[in-house]
Ligand code: FES
């Protein structure tokens with residue numbers, strides 16, 4: 001690690017979060033808490049059909065309801081948009097994207113697609129009135145099954161003439177046909193199909209929006225429960241054709257996102273358009289049941305993966321075929337999600353240049369999918385980690401041993417992978433060994449010998465998952481090569497005030513991650529002040545005009561590093577002032593503990609506080625130096641960051657009921673240097689449970705007509721405390737060599753690692769019964785059926 | 796209909812529609828927005844408050860049903876001088892919250908849990924908080940917070 005030597009020892013402490021008192025006392029304000037006098041309330045009428053022609057919309061009865069000020073159909077608002085809803089990631093030149101407006105015109109394409117809307121003086125009046133809108137629909141056949149969609153038997157969107165959005169390939173071969181040859185020559189090979197079920201992100205705070213026209217001049221302030229205030233500002237300006245400088249976007253307290261608030265939504269655009277049209281503030285708060293339909297879903301893939309291995313079990317080729325479920329339309333980054341996984345189907349293993357990945361993504365009549373915690377990487381990790389277990393079974397060796405044989409050796413880091421990406425640092429063996437010790441891997445294997453005997457109904461299983469979290473999105477040039485519509489930089493400003501208090505302005509947009517606490521620690525460490533003397537400003541484009549927001553575990557490794565660099569710039573400038581005052585050469589000054597000292601003459605010193613005041617009065621600055629101590633940085637990371645680790649899960653499966661009991665869960669994660677281990681552990685806990693929820697509980701279920709069967713939280717099973725285990729966390733520390741803090745991301749690691757760890761454990765428990773796979777979610781019913789099938793249906 | 800409800804020690808008399816939920820009354824008419832709404836099926840517990848000393852989901856009650864009741868919301872938990880309630884303090888010290896949206900409901904449910912069972916096991920805490928969902932913390936540190944509060 002290349003920390004500057006002015007450390008005060010703040011980094012690495014379990015500092016309690018400054019965010020907490022306001023959140024704990026109810027004083028924090030989420031978007032729906034904001035008092036907005038005179039606001040009109042928006043309600044959206046949503047299609048009850050998965051696919052239907054909109055024959056007519058009669059708004060007259062609704063318009064006459066008490067409190068209603070206006071009612072609009074999609075056609076009524078056609079003029080309000082300068083362009084359709086944005087998709088920022090056209091992954092191929094010929095990608096197909098159906099035109100998508102905030103309210104559907106002509107045809108509705110999923111249950112929940114907005115068809116008309118109401119403005120009223122109260123939320124209740126607005127909701128009452130949408131029931132009075134008379135829409136005549138002509139129901140059309142819906143397409144739900146991905147392979148059916150691919151066949152184009154029924155084409156959803158006439159305008160594009162196919163359900164296929166794109167096919168994106170990543171083929172890496174030293175010589176033509178190498179992948180085929182490797183499979184032909186393989187001593188062992190496996191071919192598996194896994195289904196990534198659709199998930200509903202279900203951040204606990206439903207989405208909420210308020211657009212407030214400002215007096216005179218046409219300025220507009222948009223409050224939104226969003227992860228991406230900066231992206232939202234640009235996209236709203238473009239979609240509505242309003243000058244970007246007249247738009248201010250604020251994300252107040254935001255109650256979780258997990259990708260679901262990394263988007264530009266119809267209701268955000270509707271609120272701004274209607275506030276502009278009426279001159280009144282317009283607000284909207286999603287109901288949960290509405291959100292289950294109208295907020296993006298995650299996952300939704302069919303994965304076919306093949307591994308080839310030599311006689312030692314070392315991988316010689318990987319082939320992947322994906323079908324991605326886009327849902328009815330492309331949202332902000334929908335098509336890019338499978339691509340984010342494309343680089344990770346060889347996991348943490350050495351693979352020669354023999355890799356063949358192809359993804360075809362299709363439209364269906366379901367809620368659009370988009371990034372959900374991990375976005376493409378949990379899917380990829382699941383496939384390779386499940387397939388490694390199959391390969392181990394095929395060869396007849398322990399799955400952990402197979403992984404060890406294939407780990408990228410520690411000595412080969414930085415490691416250029418077959419995809420051309422360079423993995424910054426790693427030590428997989430160390431992480432795996434620690435996890436194995438924590439769970440007593442050898443002891444569990446011994447217990448299995450005595451417990452999983454023929455006829456046993458409580459069977460013990462252990463699951464291993466090793467992973468990379470390719471994150472810290474991302475070097476702008478790499479994003480360009482993937483056709484992503486923006487860069488991956490992050491901005492920071494550090495400003496030392498005359499009284500030596502420090503303001504930091506960041507382009508990250510926290511929604512639970514504790515950035516205010518963590519960023520104050522980085523500044524405290526760099527500047528030699530107390531974290532209490534640092535104020536962190538964010539999530540308001542009037543205060544933090546530049547930024548690319550929070551997603552993809554990027555905030556620390558891009559935004560946090562930007563702050564450290566801005567601190568360095570401030571220190572450089574302060575050094576010139578101090579040198580001038582001390583009549584020394586700037587090169588002879590050292591900065592530590594918040595004080596500049598002339599090397600070799602400890603009595604000649606000047607504290608940062610005094611420099612800050614000098615910079616403010618500007619009475620005696622070096623010639624040509626501007627007053628004030630402030631620096632701005634825009635940092636474009638040179639690489640992704642590559643956190644890694646090993647998770648292990650111990651389960652007991654009741655073969656009579658199919659019930660899976662998680663007995664122990666061990667997470668060993670390496671995210672390089674930790675700014676605040678308290679926060680790191682919290683991220684791991686939450687991530688693990690979200691991934692475990694995919695493995696055991698959650699699925700967005702549609703019937704064949706496209707009706708969402710899990711449209712409420714009573715039906716969609718977000719696990720409660722009693723459904724999940726305690727989580728034992730362990731860490732190894734392998735600093736990233738690509739940034740001065742030595743940090744890597746941690747936001748998605750838990751979700752990426754845990755799903756395969758859990759399912760591997762379940763399958764391991766049942767392997768003696770001939771079970772080779774259990775689909776997700778592994779509910780008692782599903783597990784019981786898998787056992788029954790493996791036993792030839794005799795149970 | 797006119798109702799009188801005591802909230803955090805202060806009496807409020809107001810006219811409410813018969814269909815107004817208690818949570819709407821607290822948030823919109825009394826203006827105490829610390830109590831959150833996370834669902835419309837009584838599933839999440841974000842709206843938990845104390846009604847006459849017992850935890851209740853305020854989205855499952857009509858405001859008129861609370862007529863004459865004494866209610867404590869999250870805003871009534873810290874002392875007047877701002878000192879956090881021991882449960883709030885325990886959540887802070889054990890990182891029992893991330894985005895904070897479930898937190899008011901969790902704190903209300905957890906205090907009521909300890910009132911009934913001052914020395915719960917980990918298992919009892921998990922079962923006791925079954926009606927409150929959190930999407931951020933994985934519950935690990937919430938459970939630790941409640942256990943720590945019970946100990947102190
Ligand atoms: S809002 Fe009351 S239980 Fe969800």
Ligand code: FES
Pocket residue numbers: 204255256512891892893894895896897898928929930931932
């Ligand atoms: S802290 Fe975010 S939902 Fe619990």
